[in-house]
Amino acid sequence: MTFSERVKNExxxxxxxxxxxxxxxxxxxxxxxxxxxxxxxxxxxxxxxxVDRPAIARRVFTLVKRLFGVHSVIAVRRSSRLGRHNTYxxxxxxxxxxxxxxxxxxxxxxxxxxxxxxPWRLVGDKCCxxxxxxxxxxxxxxxxxxxxxxxxxxxxxxxxHASDLVKLTTKWDIxxxxxxxxxRHILYVKGADDVSRFLQVIGADMALLEFENVRAMxxxxxxxxxxxxCETANVNKTVEAAARQIDDIRLIDREIGxxxxxxxxxxxxxxxxxxxxxxxxxxxxxxxxxVSKSTVSYRFxxxxxxxxxxxxxxxxxxxxxxxxxxxPR
Ligand SMILES: [Zn+2]
Numbered sequence: 133m134t135f136s137e138r139v140k141n142e143x144x145x146x147x148x149x150x151x152x153x154x155x156x157x158x159x160x161x162x163x164x165x166x167x168x169x170x171x172x173x174x175x176x177x178x179x180x181x182x183v184d185r186p187a188i189a190r191r192v193f194t195l196v197k198r199l200f201g202v203h204s205v206i207a208v209r210r211s212s213r214l215g216r217h218n219t220y221x222x223x224x225x226x227x228x229x230x231x232x233x234x235x236x237x238x239x240x241x242x243x244x245x246x247x248x249x250x251p252w253r254l255v256g257d258k259c260c261x262x263x264x265x266x267x268x269x270x271x272x273x274x275x276x277x278x279x280x281x282x283x284x285x286x287x288x289x290x291x292x293h294a295s296d297l298v299k300l301t302t303k304w305d306i307x308x309x310x311x312x313x314x315x316r317h318i319l320y321v322k323g324a325d326d327v328s329r330f331l332q333v334i335g336a337d338m339a340l341l342e343f344e345n346v347r348a349m350x351x352x353x354x355x356x357x358x359x360x361x362c363e364t365a366n367v368n369k370t371v372e373a374a375a376r377q378i379d380d381i382r383l384i385d386r387e388i389g390x391x392x393x394x395x396x397x398x399x400x401x402x403x404x405x406x407x408x409x410x411x412x413x414x415x416x417x418x419x420x421x422x423v424s425k426s427t428v429s430y431r432f433x434x435x436x437x438x439x440x441x442x443x444x445x446x447x448x449x450x451x452x453x454x455x456x457x458x459x460p461r
Pocket of ligand 1: 261
């Protein structure tokens with residue numbers, strides 16, 4: 133089961149609502165996002181909701197029965213195409229109650245035309261807003277496995293409805309946008325913080341736990357990677373510095389002899405040749421008596437100055453060639 137399916141499974145199994153109106157808002161979310169209405173004649177309406185999982189069809193059925201006392205009919209539409217899911221069609225057949233469903237869920241506007249956006253009367257309370265978003269997500273939503281990335285979307289049939297979903301989502305401090313794909317209007321939410329908040333708002337508590345665990349693990353892994361990169365950079369720096377110091381020491385030894393150096397500089401120079409990959413700190417510890425990292429660093433600065441002096445003099449004598457002075461500067 134994908135992460136998205138686990139989220140939906142959790143949502144359709146919720147038992148408690150925060151207020152009596154929440155169930156209407158949730159069902160409204162189902163019908164406005166994935167429903168259609170057929171007019172079969174005078175006063176004869178039928179409402180259909182198409183979903184892709186039996187558990188969701190059951191949820192629609194249960195809510196319709198609980199709120200309006202109607203038994204809907206669930207039909208399975210088998211997909212002829214390989215790899216495609218079956219579709220579950222929940223139909224509320226024409227009856228006196230359907231008119232009530234249409235009225236109560238504001239499927240039709242006051243002038244009997246199909247409601248395009250979200251009927252705001254249905255989502256007056258905060259808890260009902262969450263229920264509506266939950267309904268919309270359950271029937272047409274998708275969320276990426278957090279292991280792969282942070283992306284969530286809800287597909288809608290109309291631009292007005294998708295825009296209203298964005299408005300509703302934004303009320304909850306979640307950054308959301310719309311995009312269009314194959315004549316469908318899609319609300320999408322990106323980024324760990326906003327996807328996490330959306331899951332929280334629609335009440336997917338268990339899935340949210342899983343999401344946050346994965347996220348924390350990824351954060352730790354990123355942190356470790358950053359530290360490893362940083363260490364690698366430091367090691368590279370140490371290696372480069374050591375190579376320069378060894379060049380300086382060899383030059384001094386070749387030109388004036390290492391013994392011409394002061395004892396303190398001589399010791400550190402000999403040690404460097406013996407321990408080419410040691411850090412300044414390690415060199416300081418290896419000296420007798422041990423000295424601090426900054427003292428070692430100071431001594432190498434002195435050595436570098438002496439080597440530079442030699443190079444300066446060599447420039448006046450082009451026959452004496454040195455690897456570093458031979459390169460154009
Ligand atoms: Zn409510």
